[in-house]
Amino acid sequence: MGPLVGFVLVSRLPPGPRALPIIGNLHQIPLTKPWLKFASWSHVYGPVTGLRVGTKPALVLNDWTAVSDLLDKKGSIYSSRLLMPIVQRVAGDHHTAFQAYGAKWRRSRKTISDYLKDTELDKRVAIQEAEATQLVWDLCQEPEQYRDAVLRYFGAIILASVYGIRGQWYEGGYLKRFFDMEEQWAALFDKGQTPPLEFLPWLEYVPEWLTPWRGWRRKTDDLQKLQSTVYRELLDSTKKRLAGGIGEDCFLAMLLKKQHVDGYNDEELRGLGGVMLEGGAETSATTLLTFLLAISAHPGFQKKAQEEIDAAFGEDQIPGIVDGNKLPFLKACFLESIRWRPIAPTAIPHYTTQDDTYNGYSIPAGTIVIMNTWALHHDKRQYDRPEDFNPMRFIDSKFGLKDATDPRDDTRRETYGFGAGRRVCPGQKMAEDSLLSSISKLLWSFDIIPRGKLDTGIRTAFKDALVCGPKDFALHFRVRSERKKDLIQNAWLEANKFLERFE
Numbered sequence: 001m002g003p004l005v006g007f008v009l010v011s012r013l014p015p016g017p018r019a020l021p022i023i024g025n026l027h028q029i030p031l032t033k034p035w036l037k038f039a040s041w042s043h044v045y046g047p048v049t050g051l052r053v054g055t056k057p058a059l060v061l062n063d064w065t066a067v068s069d070l071l072d073k074k075g076s077i078y079s080s081r082l083l084m085p086i087v088q089r090v091a092g093d094h095h096t097a098f099q100a101y102g103a104k105w106r107r108s109r110k111t112i113s114d115y116l117k118d119t120e121l122d123k124r125v126a127i128q129e130a131e132a133t134q135l136v137w138d139l140c141q142e143p144e145q146y147r148d149a150v151l152r153y154f155g156a157i158i159l160a161s162v163y164g165i166r167g168q169w170y171e172g173g174y175l176k177r178f179f180d181m182e183e184q185w186a187a188l189f190d191k192g193q194t195p196p197l198e199f200l201p202w203l204e205y206v207p208e209w210l211t212p213w214r215g216w217r218r219k220t221d222d223l224q225k226l227q228s229t230v231y232r233e234l235l236d237s238t239k240k241r242l243a244g245g246i247g248e249d250c251f252l253a254m255l256l257k258k259q260h261v262d263g264y265n266d267e268e269l270r271g272l273g274g275v276m277l278e279g280g281a282e283t284s285a286t287t288l289l290t291f292l293l294a295i296s297a298h299p300g301f302q303k304k305a306q307e308e309i310d311a312a313f314g315e316d317q318i319p320g321i322v323d324g325n326k327l328p329f330l331k332a333c334f335l336e337s338i339r340w341r342p343i344a345p346t347a348i349p350h351y352t353t354q355d356d357t358y359n360g361y362s363i364p365a366g367t368i369v370i371m372n373t374w375a376l377h378h379d380k381r382q383y384d385r386p387e388d389f390n391p392m393r394f395i396d397s398k399f400g401l402k403d404a405t406d407p408r409d410d411t412r413r414e415t416y417g418f419g420a421g422r423r424v425c426p427g428q429k430m431a432e433d434s435l436l437s438s439i440s441k442l443l444w445s446f447d448i449i450p451r452g453k454l455d456t457g458i459r460t461a462f463k464d465a466l467v468c469g470p471k472d473f474a475l476h477f478r479v480r481s482e483r484k485k486d487l488i489q490n491a492w493l494e495a496n497k498f499l500e501r502f503e
């Protein structure tokens with residue numbers, strides 16, 4: 001009897017909606033904002049929901065303790081990725097974020113993490129500071145173009161620190177071409193323009209005209225060509241500058257210098273540069289746009305943050321390096337933006353490499369594991385009125401929780417917006433530095449006022465995209481005083497001089 005009970009208990013996935021043969025639950029998973037559906041399923045089936053995606057088993061983790069138990073504590077078996085044929089077709093196998101768990105991923109992950117560790121980042125703060133000053137200056141000049149200015153800011157930080165090149169915003173320039181490419185990537189995935197080959201591989205052999213994905217081969221091949229051209233030109237530019245004795249301390253120059261001693265080949269270097277741009281620019285820019293939406297919709301919190309910044313830096317000094325511990329309300333605004341509207345609501349799905357059991361259910365090797373950050377951050381059992389943007393929750397309690405007495409808190413992450421386990425975002429500190437640097441300068445410089453009524457609803461005001469940010473909304477950036485405007489101009493002249501070394 002005993003072994004039989006054991007078998008019954010561990011022989012199936014956690015409960016979830018009924019699956020059909022071949023397609024599993026694919027027909028029930030919405031193409032847009034699927035994490036909202038996952039969150040509603042968790043109320044029916046429990047915090048860990050079992051699904052079938054095509055013929056593959058999948059788990060959705062809607063609860064932080066499950067994320068801690070599986071992704072964080074069992075990282076050795078929960079850290080792979082399901083290989084995605086479309087990504088492979090465009091990016092080859094050089095994209096760290098999509099590589100399977102193994103030697104290749106470990107090597108590139110270590111290279112990136114070494115470059116993004118705290119002591120290394122401290123050396124690059126000057127770039128972030130100068131670019132944030134450029135951002136504020138750009139907004140003084142062309143406030144209505146604030147989206148472009150924000151994209152440029154984060155793209156330029158990566159361009160300078162990874163390639164040693166100054167990021168300027170003009171038609172045909174690297175940054176515009178890069179962000180156009182990002183839009184093409186998004187169009188491939190977000191609008192269902194490609195078949196889900198990772199779940200239903202046989203679709204590769206079905207003639208396109210018989211499917212809803214007409215032209216998918218041409219679109220992916222076009223993007224592949226465009227991407228390899230841009231990344232090749234960027235690397236060539238770094239090489240040229242290095243040969244001329246400039247830009248020696250950027251990420252790729254350092255790797256180029258080691259190329260002949262067991263280093264990366266050119267193709268791998270192009271991939272690594274691309275990963276940094278793709279991982280770091282749009283994610284951070286979307287987080288700042290979300291913050292701008294939130295803070296302009298909540299003038300009371302905006303004023304409170306301005307008071308904290310003014311008290312720390314004064315009327316006569318544009319904020320310099322920001323230490324989040326010394327500006328607790330600013331840090332709380334940053335954490336609350338990410339909690340309220342995480343830009344990657346399902347992170348990047350993990351994939352298991354060994355059989356496992358959890359709470360009596362079986363999780364076979366080859367299970368897709370989706371962390372539903374949206375559900376974690378909007379868990380009513382944990383957060384008071386989770387739908388509200390309220391930075392005070394992070395002042396009143398360490399993790400923004402309504403009941404700060406959970407005995408397991410020592411294993412909780414400050415935020416799940418950057419993923420979890422061994423695949424957690426290696427750029428979290430860099431993102432935090434560049435966001436706090438820009439937010440403090442923006443709020444010191446401007447009152448940020450909505451033009452007209454703002455919509456902040458997740459279903460209506462946010463894009464149906466993998467990187468989920470706000471749709472267009474109109475803002476007015478009113479400089480807070482003439483004196484501040486003069487100081488911004490002076491600071492910009494200095495920043496511009498510093499940034500000229502990347503031209």
Ligand code: HEM
Pocket residue numbers: 096097098109112158275276277279280281283284287343344347348349350417418419420421422423424425426427428430431
């Ligand atoms: C606010 C900004 C950012 C957000 C919200 C963000 C979020 C994320 C998330 C959710 C993941 C997936 C984690 C998982 O699989 O569990 C990730 C992975 C990654 N991020 Fe970020 N990220 C940000 C900024 C950056 C920056 C600045 C860089 C580098 C310059 C970066 C580089 C990467 C890389 C390389 C990976 C892949 C890691 C791997 O698969 O091992 N990210 N990021």
